[in-house]
Amino acid sequence: xxxxxxxxxxxxxxxxxxxEEWKDKPGNLIMILxxxxxxxxxxxxxxxxxxxxxxxxxxxxxxxxxxxxxxFKQKKPGKYMISVCMGTACYLKGGEDIILEFERLLGLPVNxxxxxxxxxxxxxxxxxxxxxxxxxxxxxxxxxxxxxxxxPGIIAKFKGN
Amino acid sequence: MALKNYVLVCGGTGCESSKADExxxxxxxxxxxxxLQDDVQVIKTGxxxxxxxxxxxxxxxxxxxxxxxxxxxxxxxxxxxxxxxREVKRLLYxxxxxxxxxxxxxxxxxxxxxQYRIVLRNCGVINPENIDEYIARxxxxxxxxxxxxxxxxxxxxxxxxxxxxxxxxxxxxTWMKWDFTKKAEGDVKYIVCNADEGDPGAYMxxxxxxxxxxxxxxxxxxxxxxxxxxxxxxxxxxxxxxAIHRLEIAIAQAKEYGLLGKNILGTGFDFDIExxxxxxxxxxxxxxxxxxxxxxxxxxxxxxxxxxxxxxxWEKPTVINNVETYANxxxxxxxxxxxxxxxxxxxxxxxxxxxxxxKVVNSxxxxxxxxxxxxxxxFDIGGGIKGGKKFKAAQSGGPSGGVITADYxxxxxxxxxxxKLGSIMGSGGLIVMDExxxxxxxxxxxxxxxxxxxCGKCAPCRVGGKQLYGLLDKITxxxxxxxxxxxxxxxxxxxxxxxxxxxxxxAPNPVISTLKYFEDEYLEHINxxxxxxxxxxxxxxFEIITDKCVGCTVCARKCPVNAITGExxxxxxxxxxxxxxxxVCFEAxxxxxxxxx
Ligand SMILES: Cc1cc2nc3c(=O)[nH]c(=O)nc-3n(C[C@H](O)[C@H](O)[C@H](O)COP(=O)(O)O)c2cc1C
Ligand code: SF4
Ligand code: SF4
Ligand code: SF4
Ligand code: FES
Ligand code: FES
Numbered sequence: 001x002x003x004x005x006x007x008x009x010x011x012x013x014x015x016x017x018x019x020e021e022w023k024d025k026p027g028n029l030i031m032i033l034x035x036x037x038x039x040x041x042x043x044x045x046x047x048x049x050x051x052x053x054x055x056x057x058x059x060x061x062x063x064x065x066x067x068x069x070x071x072f073k074q075k076k077p078g079k080y081m082i083s084v085c086m087g088t089a090c091y092l093k094g095g096e097d098i099i100l101e102f103e104r105l106l107g108l109p110v111n112x113x114x115x116x117x118x119x120x121x122x123x124x125x126x127x128x129x130x131x132x133x134x135x136x137x138x139x140x141x142x143x144x145x146x147x148x149x150x151x152p153g154i155i156a157k158f159k160g161n
Numbered sequence: 162m163a164l165k166n167y168v169l170v171c172g173g174t175g176c177e178s179s180k181a182d183e184x185x186x187x188x189x190x191x192x193x194x195x196x197l198q199d200d201v202q203v204i205k206t207g208x209x210x211x212x213x214x215x216x217x218x219x220x221x222x223x224x225x226x227x228x229x230x231x232x233x234x235x236x237x238x239x240x241x242x243x244x245x246x247r248e249v250k251r252l253l254y255x256x257x258x259x260x261x262x263x264x265x266x267x268x269x270x271x272x273x274x275x276q277y278r279i280v281l282r283n284c285g286v287i288n289p290e291n292i293d294e295y296i297a298r299x300x301x302x303x304x305x306x307x308x309x310x311x312x313x314x315x316x317x318x319x320x321x322x323x324x325x326x327x328x329x330x331x332x333x334x335t336w337m338k339w340d341f342t343k344k345a346e347g348d349v350k351y352i353v354c355n356a357d358e359g360d361p362g363a364y365m366x367x368x369x370x371x372x373x374x375x376x377x378x379x380x381x382x383x384x385x386x387x388x389x390x391x392x393x394x395x396x397x398x399x400x401x402x403x404a405i406h407r408l409e410i411a412i413a414q415a416k417e418y419g420l421l422g423k424n425i426l427g428t429g430f431d432f433d434i435e436x437x438x439x440x441x442x443x444x445x446x447x448x449x450x451x452x453x454x455x456x457x458x459x460x461x462x463x464x465x466x467x468x469x470x471x472x473x474x475w476e477k478p479t480v481i482n483n484v485e486t487y488a489n490x491x492x493x494x495x496x497x498x499x500x501x502x503x504x505x506x507x508x509x510x511x512x513x514x515x516x517x518x519x520k521v522v523n524s525x526x527x528x529x530x531x532x533x534x535x536x537x538x539x540f541d542i543g544g545g546i547k548g549g550k551k552f553k554a555a556q557s558g559g560p561s562g563g564v565i566t567a568d569y570x571x572x573x574x575x576x577x578x579x580x581k582l583g584s585i586m587g588s589g590g591l592i593v594m595d596e597x598x599x600x601x602x603x604x605x606x607x608x609x610x611x612x613x614x615x616c617g618k619c620a621p622c623r624v625g626g627k628q629l630y631g632l633l634d635k636i637t638x639x640x641x642x643x644x645x646x647x648x649x650x651x652x653x654x655x656x657x658x659x660x661x662x663x664x665x666x667x668a669p670n671p672v673i674s675t676l677k678y679f680e681d682e683y684l685e686h687i688n689x690x691x692x693x694x695x696x697x698x699x700x701x702x703f704e705i706i707t708d709k710c711v712g713c714t715v716c717a718r719k720c721p722v723n724a725i726t727g728e729x730x731x732x733x734x735x736x737x738x739x740x741x742x743x744x745v746c747f748e749a750x751x752x753x754x755x756x757x758x
Contacts, residue, residue, distance in 0.1 A: 088606070101721075126361040140402065
């Protein structure tokens with residue numbers, strides 16, 4: 001989307017409106033970053049630069065916050081983000097094997113992205129469905145009570161879309 | 162006109178992930194197809210707690226409890242149950258005695274038998290997206306009582322009588338926090354709700370907010386009136402979209418009804434609540450870090466004192482309580498502190514919600530009176546260990562807690578007893594482990610978590626945590642030495658004493674606790690290079706026992722890396738260099754011809 005560093009960006013109106021609403025509220029930075037990530041799937045550098053100008057906050061401060069919180073991503077994720085739960089319940093029920101199997105099936109390390117940009121893989125903490133452990137989410141869809149042999153089917157389902 | 166039936170469909174995250182919404186839509190469609198929409202109400206509720214058996218559909222007034230429902234069942238449920246009045250037997254929950262089980266409020270189902278619902282009183286009962294249903298169950302009656310007939314001192318007195326202690330982990334008396342904040346100087350004060358739920362493997366707060374968001378809003382407003390605050394913030398994990406969505410709806414509805422905002426219930430009291438999203442940092446569950454995060458900064462803890470009650474959000478006096486703590490307040494106001502104090506043990510009153518997970522048969526969300534034993538939780542409510550295996554330990558308090566072993570299954574669970582055993586109550590994660598779980602590996606799992614989550618501000622936690630993890634890693638790889646055990650104890654002590662916040666201060670707990678009760682397992686790893694649970698891969702070796710192998714080829718076909726070779730009907734062999742120790746063959750062999758050692 002943003003090929004070169006330094007290209008000026010035009011933010012979508014909804015985002016500009018959100019920033020305008022929050023501009024003068026104390027503690028706005030994290031909420032605005034959430035909105036940016038909602039829009040782009042990550043925090044593009046160009047947008048961070050633009051934000052720095054819009055809310056008159058040093059870029060260093062913005063990146064101080066972005067890098068502190070695991071939730072904010074600096075790299076564009078795949079179209080489908082596979083998040084494997086590695087909370088305690090899922091870990092005990094074989095979450096690690098699920099990760100290893102995804103790594104094998106997709107030929108990816110954790111935090112990697114497939115060449116076609118379709119899938120990325122990450123480990124996350126408890127998704128809150130521990131009763132269904134082990135659990136993964138693909139974007140916002142939850143899959144529970146997983147076994148390794150179910151994984152190819154899940155990948156195929158999203159590849160087909 | 163009274164309705165003929167109510168159909169309650171679970172809309173908690175667990176069931177939603179197994180198509181609960183489609184079930185809900187299908188049932189509604191079927192009801193309309195039979196033109197019964199005026200006689201039957203279909204409601205989507207919060208979590209019933211019995212997530213293991215989800216998706217759950219319950220029909221009133223018959224109290225039929227349908228489990229593991231799929232969208233295609235909607236037709237039969239409506240045609241048979243609603244139209245013809247005949248229960249769909251194949252979907253009914255059946256207990257251990259093979260009898261049809263019904264209402265959980267009547268404790269008919271084993272899973273609910275020993276439960277006592279205060280916090281979860283509305284979960285699985287009302288539609289959380291409709292304020293009228295909350296009000297119909299005495300919702301906002303406590304707020305009305307407080308605003309129209311109580312003085313702030315009286316509210317504090319009632320909570321003091323109740324003996325309510327913080328459910329976020331530390332168990333600090335709630336009335337004291339409110340009292341300190343009330344007495345603190347300042348014209349601007351804040352009420353904060355900690356919904357950051359960081360313990361990996363726990364989802365009590367999430368389910369409470371998803372199933373009954375108004376209970377928290379009402380309590381925060383009561384807190385605001387009591388201490389003299391007009392603004393509240395709920396700090397909630399961004400990973401909980403459904404809870405956020407339901408909170409947003411609840412706040413909007415409460416405002417519309419004049420229960421939030423300016424001049425609440427015409428009493429002149431103003432109170433507003435806003436949401437702030439967390440961003441995936443465990444340390445932000447710690448109160449001073451949480452406040453820094455609401456201020457939009459990096460979530461670094463600060464030394465206390467000053468406590469938030471004196472100098473909190475933007476340096477103003479601030480009450481910060483956990484979701485579950487708040488969810489108790491309205492009931493205490495309505496039923497009285499004495500009533501609440503009659504439940505529980507001498508120093509731990511009321512109930513506790515636990516996310517019961519791991520190797521139990523019935524995993525789910527439970528609420529039990531303080532003082533219940535672990536045996537009752539694991540064996541009566543949880544239905545025992547899956548697959549007939551042996552109970553080894555339960556971990557409470559997540560990464561800050563420790564294990565409770567089989568010897569202590571009959572200890573009444575409360576703050577004091579858990580601390581004596583070297584664990585903590587924590588926020589409510591309760592993870593059951595069996596003989597297949599390795600205690601060294603569990604300790605390493607938690608240390609991996611805390612090292613990853615350490616904010617790095619102070620050295621004991623930043624450096625000590627890494628060292629501890631390194632030693633545990635070494636032991637699980639079969640490279641441990643005896644001196645590592647002493648080393649671990651020393652580092653743990655230093656972390657406990659010198660860390661700036663309780664993340665580092667409690668991080669060694671899982672190590673200390675497993676060392677205390679399972680030192681023999683550590684020694685086995687070190688001295689014999691053996692992991693009895695078969696979890697530590699570097700210590701494992703899979704071999705085919707030639708005498709037993711009949712050459713059925715199953716293992717060879719299932720091995721993901723083709724490490725097994727052999728002719729049909731001849732003994733097979735595993736190439737140790739290729740084997741990745743996944744254990745697939747071990748489980749696949751029907752002739753028990755593969756050994757794991
Ligand atoms: C590392 C760390 C993580 C914590 N995580 C949480 C949490 O997820 N939820 C919570 O309510 N309290 C958490 N706490 C406890 C809070 O600091 C604080 O004690 C609590 O919010 C107070 O509310 P209560 O008195 O109602 O329990 C955590 C504490 C520490 C040290
Ligand atoms: S103990 Fe750990 S999390 Fe707490 S302030 Fe120190 S480094 Fe940060
Ligand atoms: S343990 Fe796994 S990798 Fe090794 S031989 Fe068995 S199936 Fe193959
Ligand atoms: S599955 Fe068992 S019996 Fe069959 S070939 Fe493998 S080791 Fe031999
Ligand atoms: S531990 Fe995986 S969903 Fe809770
Ligand atoms: S989510 Fe449905 S019972 Fe828990």
